[in-house]
Amino acid sequence: MQKHIVKIQSIEKVTHDVLKIVTEKPKNYTFSPGQATEISINKNGWNDNKNPFTFTSLPEDNYLEFIIKTYPSHKGVTNELLHLKKNDELILHEVFGAISYKGEGVFIAGGAGITPFISIFRHLDSKKEIGNNKLIFANKKKNDIILEDEFKKLLSDNFINILSDEKVQGYANGQITKDFIQENCSGLDKLFYLCGPPPMMEAIEKQLVDLHVDKNLIVKEAF
Numbered sequence: 027m028q029k030h031i032v033k034i035q036s037i038e039k040v041t042h043d044v045l046k047i048v049t050e051k052p053k054n055y056t057f058s059p060g061q062a063t064e065i066s067i068n069k070n071g072w073n074d075n076k077n078p079f080t081f082t083s084l085p086e087d088n089y090l091e092f093i094i095k096t097y098p099s100h101k102g103v104t105n106e107l108l109h110l111k112k113n114d115e116l117i118l119h120e121v122f123g124a125i126s127y128k129g130e131g132v133f134i135a136g137g138a139g140i141t142p143f144i145s146i147f148r149h150l151d152s153k154k155e156i157g158n159n160k161l162i163f164a165n166k167k168k169n170d171i172i173l174e175d176e177f178k179k180l181l182s183d184n185f186i187n188i189l190s191d192e193k194v195q196g197y198a199n200g201q202i203t204k205d206f207i208q209e210n211c212s213g214l215d216k217l218f219y220l221c222g223p224p225p226m227m228e229a230i231e232k233q234l235v236d237l238h239v240d241k242n243l244i245v246k247e248a249f
Contacts, residue, residue, distance in 0.1 A: 125247040220245070
């Protein structure tokens with residue numbers, strides 16, 4: 027299995043607990059929008075601790091970008107990333123991922139499950155093919171929403187937010203229910219892309235099946 031050591035070019039916070047890390051890109055390195063790689067930190071004690079992170083840059087960019095939710099309480103790789111700086115090194119492992127764009131539809135993401143969709147939407151925008159794709163994004167609070175301004179610009183009214191732990195004017199409140207899906211999806215004979223915590227994914231997939239959405243139209247990836 028091939029590994030690549032890359033230097034961090036920049037590292038910054040995009041929300042209170044989410045980092046954007048930009049690194050060098052190895053020569054002839056390829057991935058498809060929506061794919062991920064396993065990453066470890068190139069320093070003593072961390073070389074073998076691998077975590078999967080999604081590419082949020084485009085395949086044609088001359089750098090790699092990762093948008094990563096950090097969990098300081100876990101004392102793992104994401105917590106250690108908070109201590110890194112420019113010119114520190116990461117180790118990239120194999121590229122993988124089950125989510126890829128198969129046509130216009132509804133994207134449903136929970137929290138950090140948005141990351142595969144970032145590269146997909148940026149790729150569609152670069153080709154002027156955003157079309158009538160919709161994004162339903164579930165978070166606990168408004169300040170948890172990753173890249174809110176970018177998605178508003180890309181999708182306008184087709185960007186729908188729902189917050190479980192906070193009531194904010196202009197944002198839906200609660201959980202994603204069958205009624206919520208029906209209200210926001212203008213028909214169910216379309217592709218549904220799901221990515222988020224496994225319990226949420228299972229619940230939404232069950233709701234879609236109960237709504238008689240063909241299982242072949244459900245594209246999913248747990249993280």
